[in-house]
Amino acid sequence: MVTIEIDGKSYQAQAGQKLIEVTEANGIDVPRFCYHKKLSIAASCRMCLVEVERAPKPMPACATPIMDGMKVFTRSTKALAAQKAVMEFLLINHPLDCPICDQGGECELQDIAVGYGNDTSNYQEAKRVVISKNLGPLIATEMTRCIHCTRCVRFSKEITGVPEMGDPGRGEHMKIGTYVEKNITSELSGNMIDICPVGALTSKPFRFSARAWEMQQHNTIAPHDSVGSNIAVHTRRNKVLRVVPRENEAINEVWISDRDRFSYEGLTANDRITSPMIKKDGTWKKVHWDTALAYAVDNLKQIDSKSVGALASPTATVEELFLLQKLMRGIGSNNIDHRLRQVDFSDQDQAPLFPYLGQAITDLENCEAALLIGSHLRKEQPILNHRLRKAGAKVAVFNPIDYEFNFPVAAKMVVAPNNWVSNLTGIAKALLGNGLIPTGMQKLLADSEVTEEQQAIAEALQTGEKRTVLLGNLATSHPQFATVRALAATIAKLSGARLGYLPEANNTTGAWLAGAVPHRKAGGEAVVEAGLDAYAMLSQNLKAYVLLGLEPELDSCTGSASCLEAADFVVSLTAYKTEAIENYADVILPISLFTETSGTYVNAEGLWQSFGGVVNPTGSTRPAWKVLRVLGNLFDIAEFDYVSSEQVRDEVQALVGDKKPSNTAGWQVPTCLENMASDGLQRITEMPIYSGDALVRRAEALQDTLDADVAGIHVNPTVAKQFNGSEQVQVNGASLPLVLDERVPDGCALIYAGQIAGTWHGNVEVS
Amino acid sequence: MSTHTSKPNAATILSEESRLKIDTWIVKYPTDQKQSAVMGALTIVQKANGGWLTTELMDAVADYLDMPPISVYEVATFYSMYELEPVGEHKLCVCTNVSCMLRGSEEIVDHLNKKLGVNLGETTDDNKFTLKEVECLGACGGAPMMQIEDEYHENLTPEKVDNILEKLENQ
Numbered sequence: 001m002v003t004i005e006i007d008g009k010s011y012q013a014q015a016g017q018k019l020i021e022v023t024e025a026n027g028i029d030v031p032r033f034c035y036h037k038k039l040s041i042a043a044s045c046r047m048c049l050v051e052v053e054r055a056p057k058p059m060p061a062c063a064t065p066i067m068d069g070m071k072v073f074t075r076s077t078k079a080l081a082a083q084k085a086v087m088e089f090l091l092i093n094h095p096l097d098c099p100i101c102d103q104g105g106e107c108e109l110q111d112i113a114v115g116y117g118n119d120t121s122n123y124q125e126a127k128r129v130v131i132s133k134n135l136g137p138l139i140a141t142e143m144t145r146c147i148h149c150t151r152c153v154r155f156s157k158e159i160t161g162v163p164e165m166g167d168p169g170r171g172e173h174m175k176i177g178t179y180v181e182k183n184i185t186s187e188l189s190g191n192m193i194d195i196c197p198v199g200a201l202t203s204k205p206f207r208f209s210a211r212a213w214e215m216q217q218h219n220t221i222a223p224h225d226s227v228g229s230n231i232a233v234h235t236r237r238n239k240v241l242r243v244v245p246r247e248n249e250a251i252n253e254v255w256i257s258d259r260d261r262f263s264y265e266g267l268t269a270n271d272r273i274t275s276p277m278i279k280k281d282g283t284w285k286k287v288h289w290d291t292a293l294a295y296a297v298d299n300l301k302q303i304d305s306k307s308v309g310a311l312a313s314p315t316a317t318v319e320e321l322f323l324l325q326k327l328m329r330g331i332g333s334n335n336i337d338h339r340l341r342q343v344d345f346s347d348q349d350q351a352p353l354f355p356y357l358g359q360a361i362t363d364l365e366n367c368e369a370a371l372l373i374g375s376h377l378r379k380e381q382p383i384l385n386h387r388l389r390k391a392g393a394k395v396a397v398f399n400p401i402d403y404e405f406n407f408p409v410a411a412k413m414v415v416a417p418n419n420w421v422s423n424l425t426g427i428a429k430a431l432l433g434n435g436l437i438p439t440g441m442q443k444l445l446a447d448s449e450v451t452e453e454q455q456a457i458a459e460a461l462q463t464g465e466k467r468t469v470l471l472g473n474l475a476t477s478h479p480q481f482a483t484v485r486a487l488a489a490t491i492a493k494l495s496g497a498r499l500g501y502l503p504e505a506n507n508t509t510g511a512w513l514a515g516a517v518p519h520r521k522a523g524g525e526a527v528v529e530a531g532l533d534a535y536a537m538l539s540q541n542l543k544a545y546v547l548l549g550l551e552p553e554l555d556s557c558t559g560s561a562s563c564l565e566a567a568d569f570v571v572s573l574t575a576y577k578t579e580a581i582e583n584y585a586d587v588i589l590p591i592s593l594f595t596e597t598s599g600t601y602v603n604a605e606g607l608w609q610s611f612g613g614v615v616n617p618t619g620s621t622r623p624a625w626k627v628l629r630v631l632g633n634l635f636d637i638a639e640f641d642y643v644s645s646e647q648v649r650d651e652v653q654a655l656v657g658d659k660k661p662s663n664t665a666g667w668q669v670p671t672c673l674e675n676m677a678s679d680g681l682q683r684i685t686e687m688p689i690y691s692g693d694a695l696v697r698r699a700e701a702l703q704d705t706l707d708a709d710v711a712g713i714h715v716n717p718t719v720a721k722q723f724n725g726s727e728q729v730q731v732n733g734a735s736l737p738l739v740l741d742e743r744v745p746d747g748c749a750l751i752y753a754g755q756i757a758g759t760w761h762g763n764v765e766v767s
Numbered sequence: 768m769s770t771h772t773s774k775p776n777a778a779t780i781l782s783e784e785s786r787l788k789i790d791t792w793i794v795k796y797p798t799d800q801k802q803s804a805v806m807g808a809l810t811i812v813q814k815a816n817g818g819w820l821t822t823e824l825m826d827a828v829a830d831y832l833d834m835p836p837i838s839v840y841e842v843a844t845f846y847s848m849y850e851l852e853p854v855g856e857h858k859l860c861v862c863t864n865v866s867c868m869l870r871g872s873e874e875i876v877d878h879l880n881k882k883l884g885v886n887l888g889e890t891t892d893d894n895k896f897t898l899k900e901v902e903c904l905g906a907c908g909g910a911p912m913m914q915i916e917d918e919y920h921e922n923l924t925p926e927k928v929d930n931i932l933e934k935l936e937n938q
Contacts (some may be wrong), residue, residue, distance in 0.1 A: 156837075162835070166838065168841050168843075168845070178837065179822075180838035428925070709800070737769055738769075739769050739770065740769070740770040740771065743771065
């Protein structure tokens with residue numbers, strides 16, 4: 001610790017800290033533009049000049065390390081003169097267009113100009129004008145306003161890891177931008193809007209819709225990936241206008257993904273349904289809540305409860321999921337599930353309490369070696385990917401597609417899904433002898449061979465002390481998930497790594513804890529006789545279904561709603577009404593979306609985060625927990641009289657108690673290690689980043705990004721030869737454009753989810 | 768048939784000769800700092816392309832040196848010796864900085880303007896000459912001066928300029 005004096009007062013600070021960090025920590029205001037605590041130091045704006053005793057010239061506080069006994073003056077005549085001079089220079093080329101600028105009212109330049117600017121300028125010459133380039137559907141540009149702080153450039157290089165922004169040109173002619181007109185591809189790009197201190201980069205979807213002082217800020221939790229990013233929702237007159245990050249160093253730092261930032265557009269989608277409806281004789285009509293609820297209950301009561309299935313979206317809150325399972329179990333059925341994209345449930349009884357990350361989110365950035373199995377991490381969980389990227393660890397990847405990562409990959413294997421087991425076995429075999437594993441597993445591994453590639457992955461994973469093996473979406477949805485899990489656990493054990501799951505949705509973990517699985521009650525206690533899992537429910541025709549926040553035809557890996565269409569009775573608790581829902585549902589109970597309800601999400605590290613409603617429910621929609629509560633009452637289920645979501649949450653929390661998931665124990669030794677047979681073109685299915693749930697599917701701006709441009713059947717050029725150069729290919733009866741994609745392995749076709757009916761796995765019929 | 772966007776392939780865009788020349792620059796730097804060769808590489812590629820750089824070529828250089836394209840654009844736009852628009856067969860770079868100005872660079876520029884019928888920054892109709900104003904090239908001892916290709920021409924007078932142009936015309 002050293003002692004320094006700022007404006008006549010003494011402060012203790014860590015040696016090596018920059019002056020601006022000390023002033024920041026002690027609430028002393030030093031104006032700045034280019035400095036940002038998460039970015040490297042540029043010291044290019046010079047706004048933070050302060051006077052330091054015995055220094056001949058003013059020093060930039062952001063780039064000056066403190067020294068013991070240093071005396072600093074932030075408001076002396078000399079400091080102020082320097083700051084005012086810099087301000088005058090910064091304003092030389094900045095247009096005076098605040099009234100038509102979206103940043104007006106929340107602009108760092110505007111604020112600081114009030115304090116340090118002059119009412120006249122010595123500059124009489126022409127101002128610089130920069131023609132803006134289109135950066136895509138998310139970020140609006142007005143580059144004449146740019147003051148060359150380079151925050152966006154440093155963000156692009158240092159945080160997104162895909163340098164797209166730069167500062168081409170020199171001096172007066174320097175123009176911040178991409179040089180060539182292109183859409184920014186980073187999944188974290190929206191943060192550039194926040195860090196831009198002026199109105200050069202603003203939010204395109206939000207543009208010109210409100211002034212900062214007209215809006216209220218409400219704190220809540222992001223509803224998409226399993227990070228549980230802390231966000232603030234800005235509203236005006238009961239309407240959500242935008243979403244911005246809220247700082248939480250342990251979770252999302254100061255960033256959020258574009259998905260969390262722009263998905264709010266889906267809240268007001270055209271197909272939002274705002275009043276209850278029932279279908280009688282094929283025609284839909286609006287009814288009162290009482291009528292709709294009674295109609296639902298009366299019809300469900302007539303069906304044997306074992307023939308009723310409930311499917312819930314893992315984006316629903318803990319409270320909703322808990323009440324839905326309580327309702328189902330109350331009527332005598334264990335048919336409840338949220339694992340819409342899983343096929344193999346054979347080891348579900350051994351599974352850990354919930355798919356746990358195996359560590360804290362912050363641990364990811366300290367790991368030294370990692371193996372990703374079946375994960376397009378960048379797009380699945382952008383913030384976790386950012387943590388892993390920060391770690392600078394040796395990362396090995398094992399994927400069905402040769403995804404591009406924004407960090408160096410130490411070793412990689414691109415393996416067709418049917419060959420995963422033998423290849424993971426090889427990796428495990430290469431590590432054999434390093435640790436203790438069950439003898440059954442040891443025996444299974446004994447005869448396998450190790451290839452060079454497998455060896456390379458094993459070696460990469462043995463770097464350093466802190467290691468982790470992570471299972472992503474493509475692993476969870478693999479048809480041999482139980483075996484993959486067992487091999488991953490074995491690899492983790494043998495390499496001394498922590499095994500972690502990357503749960504798909506914001507509340508996948510919460511769904512497990514709330515008992516939204518057929519084999520366990522809330523709190524993880526096993527049921528006597530497990531109900532049907534999601535895949536079984538959607539492939540065996542049940543008589544009735546209850547859906548919560550789902551569009552199974554898009555959300556499920558069966559890729560079809562045929563069971564729903566064949567069912568006698570379908571109740572859909574949904575926020576949207578689509579043609580498909582109209583087709584199969586008999587009752588629509590319109591529910592509120594995440595900003596309109598209170599609730600709780602549990603993130604990948606098991607952190608419970610509750611939030612309150614931000615705006616009133618749209619139209620006659622009701623928070624789903626209230627709808628489920630009334631349904632419970634109508635079924636006369638005992639102990640169903642909840643008056644608040646907090647009461648529900650407390651009950652679940654009490655049931656969970658202090659139970660902790662054990663990833664090391666949560667698997668079983670498979671009976672054999674055999675690959676799947678495959679003799680045709682194998683389908684690989686990835687859920688596109690902006691299609692994962694009903695809300696984001698309706699976020700228009702996100703749907704215009706390159707990441708959402710996923711139409712087609714992707715095959716590598718060798719496989720493409722069999723189509724003799726045709727542009728369109730018939731796949732399972734639908735016509736898809738053919739896309740040449742070097743990332744896809746031989747014998748496989750990548751078809752993003754949601755394009756064609758039919759299961760995500762196995763062979764596809766092409767012609 | 769569309770293609771999933773992949774990086775440009777340097778091997779198909781840059782000629783083998785260019786790549787071999789770039790390799791001689793790459794070996795001058797530590798193996799993990801290939802990008803240090805970017806200036807040499809751009810010079811080679813520009814020369815092979817008739818004196819200017821296309822975005823495609825810059826992307827190819829980026830691929831070859833394993834660096835982000837934007838970093839190559841930054842270098843190419845920063846330095847005045849890289850051209851991002853087509854130029855004439857001969858690029859006349861006339862220095863107009865202090866020393867040259869004091870020694871009569873304005874007269875040289877005027878003379879060139881008249882003789883070639885183009886202003887600074889323009890190319891003659893026959894695509895033979897591009898006239899360009901540059902900052903100090905470090906030959907103040909021989910001011911006024913201009914650079915043509917890799918050669919410095921110093922102590923310029925209008926007559927001397929005429930001789931130089933005549934020689935270039937007759938090449």
